[in-house]
Amino acid sequence: xxxxxxxxxxxxxxxxxxxxxxxxxxxxxxxxxxxxxxxxxxxxxxxxxxxxxxxxxxxxxxxxxxxxxxxxxxxxxxxxxxxxxxxxxxxxxxxxxxxxxxxxxxxxxxxxxxxxxxxxxxxxxxxxxxxxxxxxxxxxxxxxxxxxxxxxxxxxxxxxxxxxxxxxxxxxxxxxxxxxxxxxxxxxxxxxxxxxxxxxxxxxxxxxxxxxxxxxxxxxxxxxxxxxxxxxxxxxxxxxxxxxxxxxxxxxxxxxxxxxxxxxxxxxxxxxxxxxxxxxxxxxxxxxxxxxxxxxxxxxxxxxxxxxxxxx
Amino acid sequence: xxxxxxxxxxxxxxxxxxxxxxxxxxxxxxxxxxxxxxxxxxxxxxxxxxxxxxxxxxxxxxxxxxxxxxxxxxxxxxxxxxxxxxxxxxxxxxxxxxxxxxxxxxxxxxxxxxxxxxxxxxxxxxxxxxxxxxxxxxxxxxxxxxxxxxxxxxxxxxxxxxxxxxxxxxxxxxxxxxxxxxxxxxxxxxxxxxxxxxxxxxxxxxxxxxxxxxxxxxxxxxxxxxxxxxxxxxxxxxxxxxxxxxxxxxxxxxxxxxxxxxxxxxxxxxxxxxxxxxxxxxxxxxxxxxxxxxxxxxxxxxxxxxxxxxxx
Numbered sequence: 001x002x003x004x005x006x007x008x009x010x011x012x013x014x015x016x017x018x019x020x021x022x023x024x025x026x027x028x029x030x031x032x033x034x035x036x037x038x039x040x041x042x043x044x045x046x047x048x049x050x051x052x053x054x055x056x057x058x059x060x061x062x063x064x065x066x067x068x069x070x071x072x073x074x075x076x077x078x079x080x081x082x083x084x085x086x087x088x089x090x091x092x093x094x095x096x097x098x099x100x101x102x103x104x105x106x107x108x109x110x111x112x113x114x115x116x117x118x119x120x121x122x123x124x125x126x127x128x129x130x131x132x133x134x135x136x137x138x139x140x141x142x143x144x145x146x147x148x149x150x151x152x153x154x155x156x157x158x159x160x161x162x163x164x165x166x167x168x169x170x171x172x173x174x175x176x177x178x179x180x181x182x183x184x185x186x187x188x189x190x191x192x193x194x195x196x197x198x199x200x201x202x203x204x205x206x207x208x209x210x211x212x213x214x215x216x217x218x219x220x221x222x223x224x225x226x227x228x229x230x231x232x233x234x235x236x237x238x239x240x241x242x243x244x245x246x247x248x249x250x251x252x253x254x255x256x257x258x259x260x261x262x263x264x265x266x267x268x269x270x271x272x273x274x275x276x277x278x279x280x281x282x283x284x285x286x287x288x289x290x291x292x293x294x295x296x297x298x299x300x301x302x303x304x305x306x307x308x309x310x311x312x
Numbered sequence: 313x314x315x316x317x318x319x320x321x322x323x324x325x326x327x328x329x330x331x332x333x334x335x336x337x338x339x340x341x342x343x344x345x346x347x348x349x350x351x352x353x354x355x356x357x358x359x360x361x362x363x364x365x366x367x368x369x370x371x372x373x374x375x376x377x378x379x380x381x382x383x384x385x386x387x388x389x390x391x392x393x394x395x396x397x398x399x400x401x402x403x404x405x406x407x408x409x410x411x412x413x414x415x416x417x418x419x420x421x422x423x424x425x426x427x428x429x430x431x432x433x434x435x436x437x438x439x440x441x442x443x444x445x446x447x448x449x450x451x452x453x454x455x456x457x458x459x460x461x462x463x464x465x466x467x468x469x470x471x472x473x474x475x476x477x478x479x480x481x482x483x484x485x486x487x488x489x490x491x492x493x494x495x496x497x498x499x500x501x502x503x504x505x506x507x508x509x510x511x512x513x514x515x516x517x518x519x520x521x522x523x524x525x526x527x528x529x530x531x532x533x534x535x536x537x538x539x540x541x542x543x544x545x546x547x548x549x550x551x552x553x554x555x556x557x558x559x560x561x562x563x564x565x566x567x568x569x570x571x572x573x574x575x576x577x578x579x580x581x582x583x584x585x586x587x588x589x590x591x592x593x594x595x596x597x598x599x600x601x602x603x604x605x606x607x608x609x610x611x612x613x614x615x616x617x618x619x620x621x622x623x624x
Contacts, residue, residue, distance in 0.1 A: 129536060149533065188529050191519050193536030199511055200537075202577055204596040206570045207503050215599065217500050219606050221461065224441060224505030225512075228540055230600040237593035244581045244589055254518070255578055259571070261521075262514045266567055269510075269556045277556055281549035284516040287527065288542040294531050 006168030009034040013070035015063050015085060017041045017050045019131060020102050021076030022140030025055040027173045030142040040066035041137075050137045064092040072169070075101035075113070080242040083112040090116035098162050099123045104189065104239070106153040106182035108246035114157050122162035125182060127151045127189075128175060135236060146174035153182040183250075190250035194243060195258055198251065200229040201240075318480030321346040325382035327375050327397060329353045329362045331443060332414050333388030334452030337367040339485045342454040352378035353449075362449045376404040384481070387413035387425070392554035395424040402428035410474050411435045416501065416551070418465040418494035420558035426469055434474030437494060439463045439501075440487060447548060458486035465494040495562075502562035506555060507570055510563065512541040513552075 012028050014021040017039040025037050039056045040063040041047045047059035060066045067073050067089045075082055082101065093099060099121060103109045109125050117123040130148035150170040154163050167177045180188070207218045207226065218226060244251055268276040324340050326333045329351040337349050351368045352375040353359045359371035372378045379385050379401045387394055394413065405411060411433060415421045421437050429435040442460035462482040466475050479489045492500070519530045519538065530538060556563055580588040 129533060184524075188525050188533055189536060191515075191522060191525055192530055192533040192538040196515060196537035196541055198577060199515065199574065201593055201596055202574045203503075203508060203511065203570055204599055205592055206566070206573045208595065208599055209569070209573075210503060212496075213500050213503055215602070218504055219599070219602050221441060221500055221504040222603050222606075224501060225508035226504040227603055228543075229508055230596070230603055231540075235593070237590050237597075240593050241586050241589045245584055245586055248581055248584070251581060252578065255574075255581075257521070258515055258518045259574070259578075261518045262511065262567075262571070265510060265514055266564065266571075269560055269563060269567075272557055272560070274553050274557055277553045278549050280517055281513055281547070281552050283520065284513055284542070285549075287516055287520055287531065290527070290531050291534050291539055291542055294534075 006033060006172045007165060008032065009072045011036040011038060011070040012072045012074070013063075013066040014039040014056070015066060015073065015075050015089070016077030016081075017046060017056065017059070017137045018076060019135055019137075019139045020128065020144075021074070022050065022053070022055050022137040023142065023144040024074060024076065024102075024140075024173070025050075026140055026142035027145060029055070031172050033169065033172055034072070038066050038070070046137060053137060055137065055140070063089050067092050067094070067097070069094060071097050073097060073099045075099075075103070078238050078242045079103040079105055079109060079112075079246050080238075082109055083116075086113040086116035090118055093118060093121045095120040097121050098165055100126050100166055102126060102128050103246075104193075104243050105247040106151075106185040107250075108186075110153070110155040110182050114155060117157050121157075122159050122165075123155065123157040124162050124166045125153045125155060126166060126170070127153070127185065128170065130175075143174060145170070148175055150175035150177050151185055152177060152179045153185045154179060155182060186247050186250040187254070190247060190254040194247055194251050195254045197235065197240060198244065198255065199258070200231075203229050318345060318484045319477060320344065321384045323348040323350060323382040324384045324386070325375075325378040326351040326368070327378060327385065327387050327401070328389030328393075329358060329368065329371070329449045330388060331447050331449075331451045332440065332456075333386070334362065334365070334367055334449040335442075335454065335456040336386060336388065336414075336452075336485070337362075338452055338454035339457060341367070343484050345481065345484055346384070350378050350382070358449060365449060367449065367452070375401050379404050379406070379409070381406060383409050385409060385411045387411075387415070390550050390554045391415040391417055391421060391424075391558050392550075394421055395428075398425040398428035402430055405430060405433045407432040409433050410477060412438050412478055414438060414440050415558075416505075416555050417559040418463075418497040419562075420498075422465070422467040422494050426467060429469050433469075434471050434477075435467065435469040436474050436478045437465045437467060438478060438482070439465070439497065440482065442487075455486060457482070460487055462487035462489050463497055464489060464491045465497050466491060467494060498559050498562040499566070502559060502566040506559055506563050507566045509547065509552060510556065510567065511570070512543075515541050 012034040014025055028034050028037050036057050038058040039050055040060045050056045050059045063085055099117060101109055104127060106125050106127060114123055128145050128150040130145045152166060170177050324346040326337055340346050340349050348369050350370040351362055352372045362368050362371045375397055411429060413421055416439060418437050426435055440457050440462040442457045464478060482489050
């Protein structure tokens, strides 16, 4: 998908230069996708680091300064900040510019951003399904997105030309580009990532509250399965709070189904229905096998930290 | 714990020669802990494999044959089979023999086995928290238990001498031995392994049932967190059915708390209580850090498959 040689951008403005933003900046330079790369970051330390690392030509505190003259603007801050930033930069966006993002939820992003996109400016929301548990501009690297999925979720203000341009951009960076509606994206990610994160956070909390079992015992015997649930505790609380607040409907829908199913399993245990349990435990093997066949398996567990951009 | 040099057994009888049973047989030989190692296995193939691998001196179909003259008898079959096997071998056990097991639940094991233990025979239930996702006699290896925890759960028919003897046995094999009541073991494992497994099985099932999201999408984007939940689907359905049926009370208790907590999180999402979510997601970080500090972390995720013996 996407033509092999994307158009070279005049100026790429990255709003929020954390793990994802700084990785995009590095990738843009590595692949020569722009004449100039600039960023906006709220803290002085972050701006200084970005400049010291030489991953951007200029670093601004005010995002409106960053987007001046930019033909590609990428929002890389937590989703909860998008509305305010879009309102702020909207008037400063250049005619013909392409505005996009890297957020983990998409319907809400379109709802928050699109109203502030002026005529003559294209908006195509996107979600590069890549990342690590680290944060900050120093943590990024140019091939973070190589071989990973980048989901584009076109909306009203997305022209075919803009979609093709962004597709070519992410393809040039090494990603496999997929397109789907924002609503569908949110359903897919709710079940493949958001709800798994929520229940993992939840069981760690449940264990933390126990009186009968000491925390040291939980830790000592955590290799029994619990350990893997705690991996997600390395994920950023701000990012995850924003994900759940901004993908409420899909998460509640999937969570409802999860709870129904869990209640049925609970009932099977209470009533000693061994066959029900056996069938359930056998059936889930198929999906596992398909994931391995699809080459989506690795030895490393991350509970989707690698599926989410970090804040800056 | 346990004296460094354990007494050498005359004849060790392993009932069920799967991953765990065959690993014990190999370890006994490696460390010279017995003059003779024999096993009982229900299928001819398993017996032939065990003999071809030269990990046992004799392999019997009838467990009563295996326990004849044995001063150490170890049950290594699924917990669901313990009652029948104990009833069967009870009368054939030698005076002064030590009967033990490797089951993942303990209260029920004591309840199932102890009534069949004749006077003059010691019984000490045990749970070596070790394993891999593979099954069968060929999958075992001598140092499977090295550096892993082995929990002894003494009960009525456990003399101090027998407990010390079994402690020395597992210590010689390389395990770190812990002692606790069967009831406490079941609570600890319910939260550190059984409930984590159940909810992981459950979400895989929920995803499998979705109509809005295709299975291929679930698989494609499984790296978002879902993937790690599917790892447990490699666990043996028979073993897990028996675990849930035989640790019902503790699992239902922990599951009840998990559900209460999840309902509270669900409510916080529905009502947009960002602070509640943020605090929850921050608090769970502490446990994670302690697990890493305790050296209980590895890059590999297994959802506790490595914490459970496999059936043969």
